[in-house]
Amino acid sequence: MPKRLLPWLALCACMSLQAAPELAQSRIQALAAQPYWLAIGHYTPAKLGGWRSYVDDPKFFLADDGEHSPEHELAATLKALYASPSLGDKHAQCVYPARTRWLKQQLQLTDLPTVECKEFATWYHDINPHSAVLVFPAAYLNSPSSMFGHTLLRIDQADVDSNNTALLSYALNFGAFIEGMDNSILYAWKGLMGGYPGLFALVPYREKLSEYSRLENRDLWEYRLNLTPEETGRMVEHVWELKQVRFKYFFFDENCSFRLLELLEIARPGAELTDHFPLYAIPTDTVRAVKDAGMIDKIDYRPSREKELLARAEPLDSAEKHLAVRLADDDKLLDSAEFKALPPDRQALVQDAAFRLLRYRATGKERDEADAARSYQLLRAINVNPPPALQVERPGQPEEGHQSLTWQLGAGSRDGQAFGDYGLRMAYHDLEDNSYGFPQGAQLELGDLRVRQYEGNRWQLQNLDLVSIRSMTPRSTMLKPLSWQVTGGWERVLGKNSDNHDDTLVGHINGGAGGSWKLTDGLQAYALGTARIETNPDFAATIAPALGFDSGLLWRNDLGNLSLEGSGDFFHNGEVRRNLSFGQQFELTRDLGLRLSAEREFSHQAGPVNEVMLQLRWYHY
Incomplete structure (x- = not known):
């Protein structure tokens, strides 16, 4: 017997109440198969047949096997609805108001006991x-x-x-x-x-x-x-x-x-x-x-507080931005000759930017009396000389960006040897993808798999990136975020047999940190110091560490996104590996892109290798 029914049944035995209606098994099965009943039980088809509920908490169910049986759970619920009203807020009608309402409608239950559900009524009214x-x-x-x-x-x-x-x-x-x-x-x-x-x-x-x-x-x-x-x-x-x-x-x-x-x-x-x-x-x-x-x-x-700050600072020239930063550190500059020399409308913008910067810096920190005093003085000045209403440019809507899963089909040549390139990325965006609706300078890839087929029907795993994250938010006078990246998985690198078109598959984890700077609208540069750990069968040591660099340009142009990157890894065993790469994505539609890439690799273990590839990318889920 379901344990949760025992209190109700015990009270039913001591009091004369209307019994729950006896339904034919076919009627119970039909009701339990209704989409709404399955939805409120969070049922989904089990892999081996039958049902299972996403709910992992046994207290949600009235039947002992309610997690796997929508029919038994429905029958147990129906019986519990006729328990004694003296149960009050613990009555099934109070604990399961959605179930109660639906069963009343489906079965025309006009004889249910009247129960006062004070806790639910108060909560719902609030x-x-x-x-x-x-x-x-x-x-x-x-x-x-x-x-x-x-x-x-x-x-x-x-x-x-x-x-x-x-x-x-x-x-x-x-x-x-x-x-x-x-x-x-x-x-x-x-x-x-x-x-x-x-x-x-x-x-x-x-x-x-x-x-x-x-x-x-x-x-x-x-x-x-x-x-x-x-x-x-x-x-x-x-x-x-x-x-x-x-x-x-x-x-x-x-x-x-x-x-x-x-x-x-x-x-x-x-x-x-x-x-x-x-x-x-x-x-x-x-x-x-x-x-x-x-x-x-x-x-x-x-918009976030950061977006509001950047929008307020946008119309300021370089000198005014630096003054706003200093003003956030020292409100006494409100009385300085430098500040008062500005026209009133520029003063309004500068002091408002300083106030927003000060509040941005205080985010997540405990209250600081000195910061609070400066905020108060800046706020007083803003009230005397208010700036115009802040207008923050609305970015692309996230749901209008490209879809998250990417199929990749490419063809190219590596040192004169033709290949086909087939890939699947589970999620969900890199720096060359269509950037509409995605955060600026952000890359987040999970499960990026690429397989190649060379001439002579030679197949090989080219790379499997478990995770690749890059955050390249540009620095500015007002804000100086850290740019960083981390990648882990398996990839092909130049090795001892690369001259025979047989690169080495290595496992690796690498990351780096540095800065990114906006040069013009749509153009930014970045430079990071990097560290790498690699397992390479060509090396004597099982694990080989390296230090290096990664720098490049990102350009949002009329055709799509372009990247130009140079990187290097200097291993403890004397191996030096450098790479120059170029990529331009042509945006055909929101969910279809054509990417041209070129790469030149250098290594002490092998001669330089050149590669060019044209890849069709279909974003789909």
């Missing part, structure tokens, strides 16, 4: 759901859990537009529950393998807004959904059923975005949003799926 907004905090490379971005739902009340009360709304978020302080490597591993439980949480939206746009300096995109008040309420009812219920959390598939798609399918049965993501659910892809389903009415953009 949220007062009327409409919903899908919120996308943009990708943030410096946080392992946020490299692909994130999604959450904002639950609005009826007066959100008339009274501008969005900050009083609630944010519905699904995320990994982390106890303790796991390091980044352990965090990534446990996230990939489902080592963290995932929980839904409702928190004030202003807290999430502060966390993403202020603490992490991430742009926010708000997609107003066209859900009706009834659909929004139905979704919130189910959120109550998931209170403190645990799921397994996986970064790539059963993540924040996938769980929210499940909720939207409950709000609007038949939407079938999760069907589009059999392998993984990247937030931008899920936003695109919601948009393609016709569920978005309006899109709003909230």
Whole structure:
């Protein structure tokens, strides 16, 4: 007997109550097969037949085998709805309001006992759901859990537009529950393998807004959904059923975005949003799926504090920018002859930029009295001489960028030997891809596999990059971010047999840090110092370290994106490896590109090798 039914059945034995209706097995099976019942149970077909629920918490189910049997769970729920009202807030009608409402509608249950659900009623009244907004905090490379971005739902009340009360709304978020302080490597591993439980949480939206746009300096995109008040309420009812219920959390598939798609399918049965993501659910892809389903009415953009600072500093000349930086460090410069010599309109811009810079620096830090005093003085000056309203250029919408999986088909010549090149990248963007909708100077690739077929039908694995991350945000007078990169996997390098067209496959981890600078609009340069660890069968040592450099140019032009790069690795055993490369992507459509690349490699172990390739890239998922 299901353990969770025992309290209700014990009370039923002592009190005269209306019994649950006896349904034919065929009727129970038909109801349990309905998409809505499967959705609120989070059921999905099991690999070996039958069903399994994504919910990993036994307290969510009333039947002992409810995790695998939608029929038994439905029958157990129906029986529990007729338990004694004296159970109060622990009654099934109070614990499962979404199930209750649906079964009442389907079976015309007019004889259910009347139960006062005080806790649920108070909670629901406080949220007062009327409409919903899908919120996308943009990708943030410096946080392992946020490299692909994130999604959450904002639950609005009826007066959100008339009274501008969005900050009083609630944010519905699904995320990994982390106890303790796991390091980044352990965090990534446990996230990939489902080592963290995932929980839904409702928190004030202003807290999430502060966390993403202020603490992490991430742009926010708000997609107003066209859900009706009834659909929004139905979704919130189910959120109550998931209170403190645990799921397994996986970064790539059963993540924040996938769980929210499940909720939207409950709000609007038949939407079938999760069907589009059999392998993984990247937030931008899920936003695109919601948009393609016709569920978005309006899109709003909230720039980060960093974007606002850069936009305010944009009209300043070099001297004014330097003055703003000094002013942020010393508010006494407000009375200096240098500052007062500026026209009033320029003073307004400079002091506002200084104030924004000071507040940006304070992000995530404890309150500092000296900083607070300078902020106050700058704010007083701004009130006396206010600047014009800030206009932040709206970037490309993330969901309008190219799709995340890339098929690659290329042909080329390496030192006079022709080859075909076939590749698949699981996710999701490099510096030469179409940059519309993606963060500036950002590269994030996972599972990049390339196989080559040389003349004579000779096949070889060319490379398998498990991860490749590059962050090339340009430095400026106001902000000086660090550019960095890290790559790990297997690749072909010049070796002892390269003269016979047989390069060596090595395992490697390499990374570097340095700076990137904007030269003109669309053109930037970068220079990084690098370190590398390699396992190479041509070397005597099992593990060979190297130091080196990586520098180049990135140019956004009318045809697409161009890169010119030079790099070198200097190994402890005397091996020196250098590389010059060129790449130009021609953007045919959003999801189709043609890339021309050329490369010249140098090594002490082999003579110089030249390679040229033309590659067709199809972005698809």
